[in-house]
Amino acid sequence: MRNRMIRRAGLIVLLLSCWLGTAGGYAAEVHNVRVWIAPDHARLVFDLSSEVQHKLFTLKKPDRIVLDVSDASLQSNLETVDLSGSPVSLIRSGSRNGGKDLRIVLDLKEHVKPKSFALKPNDQYGHRLVLDLYRDVAPEAPQKTAVASADDPAALRDIVIAIDAGHGGEDPGAIGPGRVKEKTVVLGIARELNALLQKERGFQPKLTRDGDYYISLRSRTERARKMNADMFVSIHADGFRDHRARGASVWVLSPRGASSEMGRWLAQKENSADLIGGVGGVSLEDKDDVLAKVLLDMSMTASRSDSRDIAHSIHKNMSKFAKMHKKQVEQAGFVVLKSPDIPSILVETGFITNHDEAAKLKSKAYQRKMAEAIFAGIKAHFSAKPPALTWLAWQKEGRGAARATPSSYKVVRGDTLSVIASRNGVSLSALRKANGLSNADQILVGQVLKIPAS
Numbered sequence: 001m002r003n004r005m006i007r008r009a010g011l012i013v014l015l016l017s018c019w020l021g022t023a024g025g026y027a028a029e030v031h032n033v034r035v036w037i038a039p040d041h042a043r044l045v046f047d048l049s050s051e052v053q054h055k056l057f058t059l060k061k062p063d064r065i066v067l068d069v070s071d072a073s074l075q076s077n078l079e080t081v082d083l084s085g086s087p088v089s090l091i092r093s094g095s096r097n098g099g100k101d102l103r104i105v106l107d108l109k110e111h112v113k114p115k116s117f118a119l120k121p122n123d124q125y126g127h128r129l130v131l132d133l134y135r136d137v138a139p140e141a142p143q144k145t146a147v148a149s150a151d152d153p154a155a156l157r158d159i160v161i162a163i164d165a166g167h168g169g170e171d172p173g174a175i176g177p178g179r180v181k182e183k184t185v186v187l188g189i190a191r192e193l194n195a196l197l198q199k200e201r202g203f204q205p206k207l208t209r210d211g212d213y214y215i216s217l218r219s220r221t222e223r224a225r226k227m228n229a230d231m232f233v234s235i236h237a238d239g240f241r242d243h244r245a246r247g248a249s250v251w252v253l254s255p256r257g258a259s260s261e262m263g264r265w266l267a268q269k270e271n272s273a274d275l276i277g278g279v280g281g282v283s284l285e286d287k288d289d290v291l292a293k294v295l296l297d298m299s300m301t302a303s304r305s306d307s308r309d310i311a312h313s314i315h316k317n318m319s320k321f322a323k324m325h326k327k328q329v330e331q332a333g334f335v336v337l338k339s340p341d342i343p344s345i346l347v348e349t350g351f352i353t354n355h356d357e358a359a360k361l362k363s364k365a366y367q368r369k370m371a372e373a374i375f376a377g378i379k380a381h382f383s384a385k386p387p388a389l390t391w392l393a394w395q396k397e398g399r400g401a402a403r404a405t406p407s408s409y410k411v412v413r414g415d416t417l418s419v420i421a422s423r424n425g426v427s428l429s430a431l432r433k434a435n436g437l438s439n440a441d442q443i444l445v446g447q448v449l450k451i452p453a454s
């Protein structure tokens, strides 16, 4: 598919070179180049004075990427572009078509899959041409299941928390006084939360982004799914035209659209990030259809009640020190909350467009305070309601088992030795020893096992 597209692109380039453009100056200027480095790809963004036609193709021996921009000139020094950490060793330019068209050539250090698309102007930037270079990355190894490998309760699985710092890269999010950007503040809070959860036994935090690059809203929830996340928390800071607007808020997915005017406005703003950051060829119209269906499903799933429970818990902790926008958890149709099977919440940590709140949000101490409140909310929920076969579940059950440990257990269909061990709060090796079992762990339905004291 890709090869065919590249061949076709080459053909179009050939056809274009036969086409004689209008006389006069260049229609567009390329006046700046930015580079964003993500773990799996590098994004090069060319700032343009106006919309352009462009063609992308690759050349081999050595590997190069060629970007032909019709009726354009380069008004920027490519030598000053910082390419460190990117798969590109050199960018150079030339002209084609009697000096009318611009050709940009990228020499590559490694094999990449290129993708290009145009971005329309937003609050911060004008017309842009985006070139994404995807690295060949090995697919993430599937998480090993705790039951198969649990030698002792300590090996039970951790509760995975997907921490999502909103925006990033080309998408700054809301911008406050002194050009303080939402994407920077929320990454700071996300990292603090990550550090807190890392220190807490039974939890395994994972960041959807750990740098200044853009991830589409869809791939944020996809990443959470790949992580086998037990919960997804997206961290944001608000922006509003009226600088008096203030207050933090905690959001869960609404069963049907936004629950208030403010909610609708916010929902539109967060959803439009996909247009800002760019996922070529995807229209919001399609998304609304999908979203509508998912919303319907969502209302019937248990993850919604878990989301609300976690959100309440976080809201309560935040309200101890922060001014809250509403007295309760709010609901909206944010795309990032639409995972039907992962409890998902979105935290707006305050208005970055408000002077007082921006000053707080900028400070490391306040970012930590925010992270602590989110952490406390998450911990309270999962301590009360730990998912099965997690270390936290074992702890909770183990305490109960200590009060009345059954001295024997009759094996039923589907039991495994490690599950029986964790359920009774004893180690697998102790259970084996008490019953004279080998490492083969063969047990029979109806067999009565001695349960040693934990």
Ligand SMILES: [Zn+2]
Residues within 6 Å of the ligand: 166, 167, 173, 174, 182, 236, 237, 270
């Ligand atoms: Zn945001």
